[in-house]
Amino acid sequence: MVKCVKCSLADDVLKAGFVRGRQRFFCKSCEYHFTAERPAGVPSRKRHHATIADVARQVGVAPSTVSRALNGHSDISPVTRQAILDAARQLDYQPNLLAQSLKNRATNTIGVVIPDLERPFFATAVSGIQQVATEAGYRVMICQSKESYATEVSNVQALVASQVDGLLICHSRETENFDHMSSTACRDIPIVHFDRVYNQENVSRVMIDDWSGAFAVTEHLVLEGCRRIAILAGPASLLISQQRQAGYLGALRKHGLPVEEELIAHIDFRAESAVACLDAWLALPNPPDAIFSINYTNAFDLILALRSRGRRVPEDMAIAGFGDEFLASLIEPGLTTVDLHPYRIGQQAAHLFLEQVKLQERFEPRTCVVKSELIIRQSSLRGQGQGFQLAI
Amino acid sequence: MVKCVKCSLADDVLKAGFVRGRQRFFCKSCEYHFTAERPAGVPSRKRHHATIADVARQVGVAPSTVSRALNGHSDISPVTRQAILDAARQLDYQPNLLAQSLKNRATNTIGVVIPDLERPFFATAVSGIQQVATEAGYRVMICQSKESYATEVSNVQALVASQVDGLLICHSRETENFDHMSSTACRDIPIVHFDRVYNQENVSRVMIDDWSGAFAVTEHLVLEGCRRIAILAGPASLLISQQRQAGYLGALRKHGLPVEEELIAHIDFRAESAVACLDAWLALPNPPDAIFSINYTNAFDLILALRSRGRRVPEDMAIAGFGDEFLASLIEPGLTTVDLHPYRIGQQAAHLFLEQVKLQERFEPRTCVVKSELIIRQSSLRGQGQGFQLAI
DNA sequence: GACGTTTCCGGAAACGTTGCCGATAGTTTT
DNA sequence: AAAACTATCGGCAACGTTTCCGGAAACGTC
Numbered sequence: 001m002v003k004c005v006k007c008s009l010a011d012d013v014l015k016a017g018f019v020r021g022r023q024r025f026f027c028k029s030c031e032y033h034f035t036a037e038r039p040a041g042v043p044s045r046k047r048h049h050a051t052i053a054d055v056a057r058q059v060g061v062a063p064s065t066v067s068r069a070l071n072g073h074s075d076i077s078p079v080t081r082q083a084i085l086d087a088a089r090q091l092d093y094q095p096n097l098l099a100q101s102l103k104n105r106a107t108n109t110i111g112v113v114i115p116d117l118e119r120p121f122f123a124t125a126v127s128g129i130q131q132v133a134t135e136a137g138y139r140v141m142i143c144q145s146k147e148s149y150a151t152e153v154s155n156v157q158a159l160v161a162s163q164v165d166g167l168l169i170c171h172s173r174e175t176e177n178f179d180h181m182s183s184t185a186c187r188d189i190p191i192v193h194f195d196r197v198y199n200q201e202n203v204s205r206v207m208i209d210d211w212s213g214a215f216a217v218t219e220h221l222v223l224e225g226c227r228r229i230a231i232l233a234g235p236a237s238l239l240i241s242q243q244r245q246a247g248y249l250g251a252l253r254k255h256g257l258p259v260e261e262e263l264i265a266h267i268d269f270r271a272e273s274a275v276a277c278l279d280a281w282l283a284l285p286n287p288p289d290a291i292f293s294i295n296y297t298n299a300f301d302l303i304l305a306l307r308s309r310g311r312r313v314p315e316d317m318a319i320a321g322f323g324d325e326f327l328a329s330l331i332e333p334g335l336t337t338v339d340l341h342p343y344r345i346g347q348q349a350a351h352l353f354l355e356q357v358k359l360q361e362r363f364e365p366r367t368c369v370v371k372s373e374l375i376i377r378q379s380s381l382r383g384q385g386q387g388f389q390l391a392i
Numbered sequence: 393m394v395k396c397v398k399c400s401l402a403d404d405v406l407k408a409g410f411v412r413g414r415q416r417f418f419c420k421s422c423e424y425h426f427t428a429e430r431p432a433g434v435p436s437r438k439r440h441h442a443t444i445a446d447v448a449r450q451v452g453v454a455p456s457t458v459s460r461a462l463n464g465h466s467d468i469s470p471v472t473r474q475a476i477l478d479a480a481r482q483l484d485y486q487p488n489l490l491a492q493s494l495k496n497r498a499t500n501t502i503g504v505v506i507p508d509l510e511r512p513f514f515a516t517a518v519s520g521i522q523q524v525a526t527e528a529g530y531r532v533m534i535c536q537s538k539e540s541y542a543t544e545v546s547n548v549q550a551l552v553a554s555q556v557d558g559l560l561i562c563h564s565r566e567t568e569n570f571d572h573m574s575s576t577a578c579r580d581i582p583i584v585h586f587d588r589v590y591n592q593e594n595v596s597r598v599m600i601d602d603w604s605g606a607f608a609v610t611e612h613l614v615l616e617g618c619r620r621i622a623i624l625a626g627p628a629s630l631l632i633s634q635q636r637q638a639g640y641l642g643a644l645r646k647h648g649l650p651v652e653e654e655l656i657a658h659i660d661f662r663a664e665s666a667v668a669c670l671d672a673w674l675a676l677p678n679p680p681d682a683i684f685s686i687n688y689t690n691a692f693d694l695i696l697a698l699r700s701r702g703r704r705v706p707e708d709m710a711i712a713g714f715g716d717e718f719l720a721s722l723i724e725p726g727l728t729t730v731d732l733h734p735y736r737i738g739q740q741a742a743h744l745f746l747e748q749v750k751l752q753e754r755f756e757p758r759t760c761v762v763k764s765e766l767i768i769r770q771s772s773l774r775g776q777g778q779g780f781q782l783a784i
Numbered sequence: 785g786a787c788g789t790t791t792c793c794g795g796a797a798a799c800g801t802t803g804c805c806g807a808t809a810g811t812t813t814t
Numbered sequence: 815a816a817a818a819c820t821a822t823c824g825g826c827a828a829c830g831t832t833t834c835c836g837g838a839a840a841c842g843t844c
Binding site: 445459460490 | 820829
C-alpha cells in the first residue's frame with residue numbers, strides 16, 4: 001500500500017491519474033498530491049566543475065566575496081583575497097564565460113560573416129580581424145555564407161541569437177535585400193560592412209578603392225607603351241565591375257587614348273569565358289596589346305591560354321590582374337596586379353567596431369577606404385614606355 | 393534634515409559613515425541603516441529585447457508555458473500554443489542562446505584551433521569542419537595559434553572557458569608539451585586532433601597518410617623512367633619529414649633503386665635553401681633526374697629556379713610536390729602533387745566529434761587516416777617509363 | 785457521487801555570475 | 815562615551831531559460 005509522503009499514513013491515499021507515465025496519488029487527510037517514485041532515474045550527472053560557490057564553500061565565505069576577490073574589486077581584505085585565490089587555484093576554478101556573459105549582457109565576441117573562407121582574400125581579412133579583436137580581448141565567431149543569401153541570413157540570425165557584441169559582414173553575391181541587417185533584426189549591435197558593401201547611408205563600411213586600383217593598373221600599362229588596352233570585366237551589374245571599369249576609362253581619358261567598345265568585355269569569371277574572349281580579341285584585325293583582367297584568376301587563365309597559343313607575355317601581350325598578391329608572385333611570369341591589402345581591410349573593420357563600442361551613441365558611422373597598391377611584375381613589363389613615373 | 397526611509401521621522405537619524413562615496417544613515421528608533429539617494433543614476437538602460445517573460449505577460453500565461461510552447465513540448469493546448477507563437481512573432485522574440493546554453497549545459501559550439509587560417513590547407517579543413525558542424529546544428533569558433541605554443545594554450549583555455557562542447561585542434565609547430573590538452577584542463581570535453589597529431593594513445597585523431605602519398609609520388613617518378621630521384625625534405629625532426637621520407641625510401645626499395653645519401657636533403661622550407669640545394673645537386677657529377685619536394689612551395693621554387701637556369705621541366709628534371717591542389721593546377725607546367733584532401737580531413741574530424749557526442753562514454757577514441765591522392769601533371773611526365781599502371 | 789483519468793497550466797528552483805546594499809566589528813573623532 | 819567613520823563581508827536579486835512537479839478543472843466510469 002502506498003503511504004502519503006507527508007503524513008505517512010496509507011489509509012486515505014487515493015490514486016489520482018497519470019502524469020507523464022507515472023502514477024499520481026492524493027492524500028485525503030492532508031489534501032496533498034504526490035507522484036510515485038521516479039523509476040531509478042539514471043543520474044549520469046556530468047562531472048561538476050568548480051564554481052564560485054565551491055570556492056566560497058572551501059574558504060568559508062560568500063560567493064559574492066569570491067567574485068570580488070577574483071575580479072580585483074575593493075571591499076576585501078588582503079588575507080581573504082589571498083585565501084580565495086589559493087583555493088581557486090587549488091580547485092582549478094575557471095570562470096564560466098557563459099554565466100558571465102549572461103550577467104554582464106556582453107559576450108566579448110564578435111561575429112564575422114564572409115562568403116567563403118577558402119578564398120585567400122577572405123581568409124586574410126579574417127586574420128586581420130582576429131588580430132585586432134584578440135588584442136582587444138574579443139573572441140571571433142566566423143560564418144560562411146558560401147555566396148548564398150539564405151545562408152547569410154541564417155548566419156546573421158545565429159550570431160545575433162548568440163548575443164555577439166558586434167557584426168562584421170561581407171555580403172554574398174546574391175544579397176540584394178538587407179532586411180536581415182536592420183537595427184531591429186540585429187538588436188542594435190554595432191555592424192561594420194566590408195569589401196562588398198551595404199550601399200546605404202548611416203552604416204560603417206570598409207571599402208576597397210576599386211577605381212584608383214584600376215586607374216593605376218591601366219595607367220601603368222599606358223606608360224609601358226601599350227596603346228590598345230582591353231579590359232576583361234565581370235558582369236556589368238556588379239559594383240566592382242562598374243568601378244574598376246570606370247578607373248580604366250579614367251586612365252584612358254587622362255592619357256588621351258580612345259575608348260574602343262570592342263576592347264571592353266563582360267564575362268562571368270569562368271575560365272572558358274575568359275579564353276573565348278581572348279580568342280575573339282586575338283582574331284581582331286587590330287588586336288589589343290594589353291589586357292587588364294579585373295579578376296586575378298582570369299588573368300592566370302589568360303596567361304596560360306596565351307602561352308598555349310604561342311604568344312609571349314608580356315612581349316606579345318601585356319597582362320595585368322587585380323588582387324591576390326600571393327598567387328601573383330608565384331606564377332611565371334609574375335603577374336602585375338593590385339594588392340588590395342585584405343589584412344588591413346580586416347583590421348580596419350575591427351577597429352571601426354571597437355571605436356563604435358568605445359564611443360557608444362556618440363559614434364558616427366563612417367566609411368573607410370583602404371588604399372590598394374600596384375605591384376608591378378614581369379607580365380606587364382614591355383619597357384617601351386617612359387618607365388615607372390606614375391602615382392597611384 | 394534627513395528622514396528615515398522607514399518611519400519617515402528625522403529625529404533619531406544619525407550619520408553612519410560612508411560607503412563607496414555615499415553618506416549612510418542610521419535610524420535609532422527603527423534600528424535601520426540606509427544610504428543617501430544615488431546621485432541621479434544615469435539609467436542608460438540598454439534597449440530591452442523581448443524575453444520569454446514578455447511573451448508570457450502579453451499572452452497572460454506563465455513563462456514556463458511559453459517555454460513549453462516554443463520548444464514543442466506536450467502539456468499545452470493548441471489554442472494557447474498558437475497564441476504564444478503569435479505573440480512571440482509579434483514581439484520579435486528571439487531566444488537568448490546564452491541563457492539556453494547556461495541552463496542546458498551545452499553551447500552547441502565547437503572550438504577549432506589551427507596554426508594559420510591564411511594557409512589554404514587549413515582554410516579548407518576549417519571549411520570542411522564547418523560544413524559538417526553546421527549540418528549537425530553546431531556553431532564553430534575558430535582560433536589561430538600562428539604557430540605559437542603560448543597562443544595555442546591561451547586559445548584552448550579561452551575556448552574551454554567559453555564552454556565549447558568540443559575541441560578540434562591542429563597543434564602549432566612549437567607544441568611539444570600537451571598538458572593544456574589534459575582531460576582536467578579541457579573539462580572532459582571531446583577532443584579531436586587533426587593533421588599534426590598528439591602522439592599518444594586514447595585520443596581521437598585524423599591524419600594524413602604521409603607514407604602512402606610519398607610512396608605514390610616516388611613510385612610514379614620511377615615508373616616515368618627516373619632513376620636518380622632526389623628528395624627535398626624538411627627538418628629531420630619533423631614527423632612529416634620522417635614519414636614522407638620513409639615513403640620515398642619504401643618506393644625506391646620496392647623498385648630496386650639504390651638509396652643515395654647525396655640525394656637526400658633536409659632544409660628549413662625557405663626558398664633560398666631550396667634553391668641552394670638545387671644548385672648543389674645540379675653541380676654533382678651525376679645529378680638527379682627528378683626531385684620530390686615534400687613541401688609544395690619549395691616545388692614551385694624549384695620550378696622557377698630551374699627555368700631561370702635554362703633547364704626544362706620535366707625533360708631535364710622531373711618535379712613533384714606534396715599538397716595544395718589549387719596552386720599546383722595553376723602553375724605552368726602543372727605540378728604533379730599529392731592532394732591531401734584537407735576538406736575531407738576537416739569533415740572527418742567533425743564527424744569524429746559528433747560520434748563521440750552521440751556515443752558518450754561508449755565511444756572509443758580512434759585514429760582515422762584520410763587517403764591522399766596522387767595528381768599527375770606536366771611537371772613529372774617524362775613518358776619514358778611504363779605509363780601509369782600504379783596503385784596508390 | 786466516489787473514484788479514477790486526462791489535460792493543461794503555474795510556481796519554483798535551478799544554471800553560474802555579478803552588483804547593489806544592508807550589516808557588522810573595529811577605529812577614530814568630538 | 816556618543817557620534818562618525820572605515821574596512822569587510824553576506825544576502826539577495828537579478829540575467830533568461832528550462833524542467834521538475836504540484837494543482838485543478840473537466841471528463842469518464844463503476
